[in-house]
Amino acid sequence: MPRSHSRSFLATLLAFPVLLAAVPALAADPAAPQITAAPVADLVKAVDIPYERFTLPNGLTVLVHTDRKAPVVAVSVWYKVGSKNEPRGKTGFAHLFEHLMFNGSENAPGDFFLPLKEIGATDFNGTTWFDRTNYFETVPKASLDRALMLESDRMGYLLGAVTQEKLDNQRGVVQNEKRQGDNDPFGLVEYEQSETLYPAGHPYHHSTIGSMADLDSASLDDVKGWFRDHYGPNNAVLVLAGDIDPATAKAKVEKWFGGIPAGPAVQPVAAPVPTLPAPIARTIQDRVATTRIYRMWAIPGLDNPDYLPLQVGALILGGLASSRLDDALVRTSQVAVSASANASIFAQAGQFVMQADVKPGTDPAKVGAALDAQLARLIQDGPTADELARAATSFTAGQIRSLESVGGFGGKASTLAEGLLYAGDPGYYRKELEDAAKLTPAAVRDALARWLKRPAFALTVVPGDRTSGGEARGGDDALPAAAAAKTTVVAAAAAPVSAAAAADRKSIPPAGDVPALDFPSIERTSLRNGIKVVFARRSAVPVVSVRISFDAGYAADPQGARGTTALLLRLMNEGTASLDSSALARAKEALGASISGIGMPDTTAFELNALVPNLAPSLELLAEYVRHPALDPAELERVRTQQLSAIKSELTNPAALATRMLYPAIYGPAHPYGYGPTGTGDADVVKKLTRADLAGFHARWLRPDRATIYVVGDTTLDAVVPLLEKSFGTWPANRMAPPVKDFSAAIPVPAPRIMLIDRPGSPQSLIVGGAVLAAKGTDDTVTLRIANDVLGGDFLSRMNMNLRETKGWSYGVDSAISDRADRLIFRIMAPVQTDQTGPSIHELQGELTRYLGPKGTTAEETALATQGSARELPGAFETSGAVLDGIAKIETYKRPDTWYTTLPTRYRAMTPADLDAAARKEIDPAKLVWVVVGDAAKVKPQLDGLGLPVQVIKGE
Secondary structure, eight states, X not given: OOBSOOOOHHHHHTTSOOOOSXXXXXXXXXXXXXXOOOOHHHHHTTOXXXXXXXXXXXXXXXEEEEXXXXXXXXXXXXXXXXXGGOOTTOTTHHHHHHHHTTSOOSSSOSOTHHHHHHTTOEEEEEEEOSSOEEEEEEEEGGGHHHHHHHHHHHHHSOGGGOOHHHHHHHHHHHHHHHHHHHHSTTTTHHHHHHHHHSOTTOXXXXXXXXXXXXXXXXXXXXXXXXXXXXXXXXXXXXXXXXXXXXXXXXXXXXXXXXXXXXXXXXXXXXXXXXXXXXXXXXXXXXXXXXXXXXEXXXXXXXXXXXXXXXXXXXXXXXXXXXXXXXXXXXXXXXXXXEEEXXXXXXXXXXXXXXXXXXXXXXXXXXXXXXXHHHHHHHHHHOOOHHHHHHHHHHHHHHHHHHTTOSSTTTSXXXXXXXXXXXXXXXXXXXXXXXXXXXXXXXHHHHHHHHHHSSOOEEEEEEESSOSSOSTTOSSOTTOOHHHHOOOOEEOOOOOOOOSSOOOOOSSOOOOOOOOOOOOOOOEEEEOTTOOEEEEEEOOSSSEEEEEEEESOSGGGSOTTOTTHHHHHHHHHTTBBSSSBHHHHHHHHHHHTOEEEEEEOSSOEEEEEEEEGGGHHHHHHHHHHHHHOBOOOHHHHHHHHHHHHHHHHHHTTSHHHHHHHHHHHHHHOTTSTTOSOTTOOOOHHHHTTOOHHHHHHHHHHHSSGGGEEEEEEESSOHHHHHHHHIIIIITOOOOOSOOOOOOOOSOOOOOOOOEEEEEOTTOSEEEEEEEEEEEEETTSOOHHHHHHHIIIIISTTSHHHIIIIIITOOOSOOEEEEOOOSSEEEXXXXXXXXXXXXXXXXXXXXXXXXXXXXXXXXXXXHHHHHHHHHHHTHHHHTOSHHHHHHHHHHHHHTTOOTTHHHHHHHHHHHOOHHHHHHHHXXXXXXGGOEEEEEEOXXXXXXXXXXXXXXXXXXXXX
16 A cells, blocks of 8 residues: 655665675684685675666656566656645645545546456555655566556556545545654654754655645645646656566657646755754653663765765664674673664655664663763774675675565665666766775774764654644644745646557556466475475575575463573674674675574564575575574563563554453463564563573474475575584484473453553554454465455455545454464454544454345455455566565465466456355454454443443453
8 A cells, every 4th residue: 555655775785886896705713604704896796786767848858678587577757746746734635635636537547456456457656755755566568568558658648637535535644644754653753853953944854744734735736736736747757577578668668648738847945954052951751661862963975976975974873783782782781672773764854763772671861871972083093994795795795685586665666766867867876885885994983973963953762652643743834935945846848748549548458467376396305314495496586585494483482481481582793602693793784695584473483585606605604693692691681671572562562562462361371372473472471481491492393304405596406405414413313302382271251341451641542353264274265365355364355445436444454364284364454543442343243244144245346355465476576585474375375386377267266156265264353352442431432332341341
């Protein structure tokens, strides 16, 4: 669904410098794995996105990149207009209009998600940020004409379809999106940041989502004027990336976009980087678990070369796993449970932010002083050559990984578009690599000194009742019009149009045929010690994804020791027998490897994403990480504090709080699934867990006979098996009897009720409903999941279309069937405006009753859900990570290797009766338990008339 914004790709891209030098080996301990990484220059050679460019007579710039790995094409349209272009009193217009752009055009009058769902589009969405608005979808090659028709129709033929009813509806949706963000812990910090660092009237002073008052005041004429002034083809970039050639692309683009006349020329916006006249210190209260300290500065944007060394400085200070803040505040002095720094870069300015979560019992002033001291030391001495080298490898690895996708939020299409939009060069990412290669420690030091010796905004957020809400925040503070004028629109001369024949817009182009899913062949073998290896080859980018998965998971936590797995995973990340916590982090960075432990309900897994040239040492490091964790007692106390803080944070987060309440209520506290799905456990238990408890769990559950290794990427089974034999094949078998997870605990008889968690002052209520199903994860639930798509699992589902698109009470509603090896749950989640909490539950109950009773699945709903699901499979398995997840599910849930390739045939054979039967067999609305997190004083009177007992529980 449309989103307010996403992180700028360039902000991610520039988070790591590139130094064209080899990374030194890290092997101080003779027992440590020999970490010798390939030179960064060799890695950089893999970063390439060849493209062709052309411009239509109406000014539309088009970029085409050919990538034949899958029969899909990414379509990405970027308009050079964002919230910084909004005039006084019209904040939030860019984002509001983004929502309206999904509600139909003159020749495609329905919701745009419908024709996109029909063709199996993946990665389709829209985002708005300060400097741009974009719309994107990845579609089967045969459906490209439909995607181009839709994008061109809303570019050139939109206004006749924008009605007062649509405006009012989407205004409500956006306002609920704003409430949803404000309702989160630390949800007001963005307002504090932008309103303090930038003066009133500055283009970056107001939030992208805007103020409630400005959204309320938006008229139909206002939004139509916004479209006319900013959405011309001459203010847009279109990127096509994927299974397409430039000649075909040019013909199709001329057909669909060539007849759209140019719009007015939008003049540049002035957005100087402000300096605070003096340091500002402010403390606010919020419903948070721990005190958080911030230091903030406005800094230059992409139009100033200092942005790059500032990004690098933020990375070294608090972005790497081995960052200075983490080492000093979290690992060494242990005054904070977390600490970080980042530089968010916009087109013309940005923010440099340091932050730390204070360890309970520590004086916040001491933590603030420690933040300041680390920054002062970096400014004084500059970074080391080793820090720059590790950052170089990390950056290059991140860039390579991001380019595996052709579209979405950060793939090849986004990379090309943002380069052209912000720097006038689609290949700007290459120039950045070259510029970063020239960076020196002195350049980073000097840029930090230039910008961060200026007065800072010191913000402290402490636990307590909120001192203010977000309802009145996000605007431009109503400066006089003369002071706030930022954008000049100049009328364009009549633009020539393409000589191509005008496109026929009387009907939406057909979906076209889609080739059968080309899911990679699955190969299997075993290591000498019996560990199973499951392999699939994907060679689009030179990376390899590895997952060693153990039959354990949160369900293996002892009944009286819930949270064991989560604490063990935290501790395993803090060093091995031969590498301490900092050395382990540096080793991963040197290799450009991502290694992490993942706790899931039924499996405990360790994932590695490695660059092909560094695969062998990366696997050695993974084996050291998994087989020989240090489980250092001193580190245990530190990560125990972090987990206790995480638990406390969950109790202040509406979604986490609701699910922590729901799962034991429906599974029963004795069931392996009967506690919060994050797996963090209860504080009283986590406080008592010992090193012996964790070591014993590791020995019992993380052992070769319970392991499967999955490998997907740019290698072969023959090439990777010797590497796995060396790293994991020598792991001796465990002689202890294998443990067994006990799912015999009786699930309670459903007791339908509403548990109302009182959270006074909440700007929104969160509704979560759930019930345990008879089905298990190893059962065939394909038809049930398609039925759930119709009910609540898809944007076009009945629940979401009711509460979001029809009533405007929510930013988004969904229902889901869980992924569990044993008993599954059916779960509904609906964040809604406070004054519609009771009516929303009533509507959700009504949708359930109607769907499972007299108004079952229609033929149209069946066709949409099944055909869309079949057609989206090629796009769904575009990346190695998606393939790895797919083959892991085949193994975990005991499915045949042909599972995914046979799904299209199964989908197309389904009937409405099949969907109805599957849903009615498993889902009973009378068995649902509801949890509501909200302001009880306002919400309880609405709940009392729903016919269910209401239990009020005091929140944190």
